Amino acid sequence: MSDATDATDATDATDATDAVDRAFAAALYAKGDEGVDTGAALLTADPAHVREALRRGEEFVRSAWQRGWQPADVIRIVRRELADHHATIAAELIRREIRRYKNQGLPPRWQEQVDELPKTAPRGDRFLYASALLELYRLLLRLPALESVGPAPGTPVHARVAHAEPRMLARIRALLAKAEATGYPEEAEALTAKAQELMARQGVDEALLAHRTHAPDTPAARRIGVDAPYEAAKAILLDAVATANRCRAVWNEAFGFSTVVGFETDLDSVELLHTSLLVQATAAMTKAEAAQRAGGRKRTKTFRQSFLLAYAHRIAARLDEAADHGTAAAGDEAGAAAADLLPVLAARDVAVTDRTDEMFPETTSTRVRSAQDEAGWHEGTAAANRAGM
Template sequence: MTSTTSSTVERAFRAALYAETDTALDTGASLLAGDPAADAELARRGREFVSAAWRRGWQPADVVRIVRRELDDVHVRLASELIRAQAPDDRPRGPRWRAQLDELAEQAAETAAAPPRTDRFTHATTVLELYRLLLRLPGLEPLEEHEPPAGRQPRPESRMLTRIRALLAKAEATGFPEEAEALTAKAQELSARHSIDEALLAARAPSPDAPGACRIGVEAPYEQAKAVLLDAVATANHCRAVWNEPFAFSTVVGFEADLEAVELLYTSLLVQATTAMTKAETAQRAGGRRRTKTFRQSFLAAYAHRIGTRLAAAAETQVTDDLLPVLASREVAVTAQTDRMFPETTTTRLRGVSDEAGWTEGAQAADRAQVGARPRLP
């Protein structure tokens, strides 16, 4: 790096990063476009912006999510490149963080044939738009990942989780709503058993696990109803969910085995709810109905409300009186961790739930999963 290239980048940043106008952006992009020798320094500064985001509590998936929401696909690709370029210089991270980096690498491989950038000015404009966003990211609650205690091997990506994934895959693939929801209920029972096994193991360990947290995207449209659905799934799996509406995610606090179950079940239920909603909406349209937005919002709200009851009932089939003290102590730990991370939270009323047909259809879609009592798992 020379003083000249550094000066070019600094002048471009002063012109573009601290002002909102297109004129300021054009000025900065012109400076960078006219000095190819500044490219390496510009990339280095981008990696510094990424590192600063990590220090403020952001994670790779969070950054990509906010860039996708606020900017365009070209900015998302650039952000992914910066994150992957910064990774070798980063400190050791936990398995969830590494999984996010792996996902970015897989996505990059899938889009390797993307068209190349056009001209230097356009590329410089894209870079400055991205850096402007990264610079202004606020602080988030830091998430801690807990590795297994020394001498204890991590639980295998257990056969239980493999079975849960298989059940949910079948639920998403079937064309029969009753079958899909029965498979989901069975997956919840397995998740409850997996959670209990982990709880008993931790209770016997010299250094029990501590609650952790993860962020799960809750994105438009109908994000309120989706947040309610995620909260229902989290509650049924001994976790707590706190929704951050401005940044389109919920933070779920809980023990690792439960966090895995929440991610799996929420993703699957969202797919199933969307499928059921689309079918119900098609029938409504055939009858001459046009109010799509209110129907969908009400459908998802009703689905989330009813599914919470179903999941809780499925989880309770695995709990016996002798397990209550163990589960209660973990619930206290999760609540305490949530209160430490979020000392101030507010409640919000679900808006836009005004469509009777949508509510009825959503409730019926969830009710079909009530398949009666099930025998205890071996």
């Protein structure tokens, strides 16, 4: 009885393998989209075929890790190129594949990305699910290699030097959250200014500590999503925040993210401050737009584009003005003379530039479409003047 059962299981496995091979040949490797329906029909003929296709999907995900992609990157490109239900399937595959590394641990920041994956949803119609699965695989199969911003799962990870104090980060997050929630511009400015002060202080403290202890500290890289619409203005805003915090940002317009290069503490500051300023800009834009529409204006798209461009432009100027003052104040608090502090920060700037040039030996400048709405520009500039930093 046992021998017969084993033989049946082996036959079923072979049938599933053959069916999935034919489904993939039709849907993934043939030209055009017609093969997706053929492949979906083959997969839905038997639940075992779908299970085998899902198992192989984990291999597609693993291949993406080896080409430099991370969970957040995969979900972002899937939503950009396909739809939310494809992203849900991708999240399911990522969770299945990540289980392989439960005994090894994940690289830094990966668990945070996994925790933020879309929630699992019911599969619904089997044919539609199989079609979406194959459409997802077509995309994953064609993902190009990206610049590495950290090791893939399964790669030995060396112990990291502790960076920003958790309590300090908690204080910064709390201040920025209050700045985003308040309806009073003056309060938002005071709260975010205090957060920026703490960021500058911890950045200088980290630089001096690494210098005095000769700690092995090198620039890292982090991808930050730059989502539609109005990506250019958002990328400009991120670049301004990165520059003010001694980092460099390189925008990948095709894939909807910027890669920010810098030391870990500064990268934390960039991500936190950029997110907060974007929230503040969106709230201010919505309020200003409502006032414009109440007055009979209807050019919503051009108003928003101009508003965000002006906001990013003015924030860049304000950040440049504040950078030198913040660094000097933080240095004084740390008890460092300019003669000691400036060479340390200069050396870190060189290291960041070298790492950026190494990762991106060929970059191009992008011409940004100019603002076309005068009211939007003025409102955006005013909102940036009111924004807390």
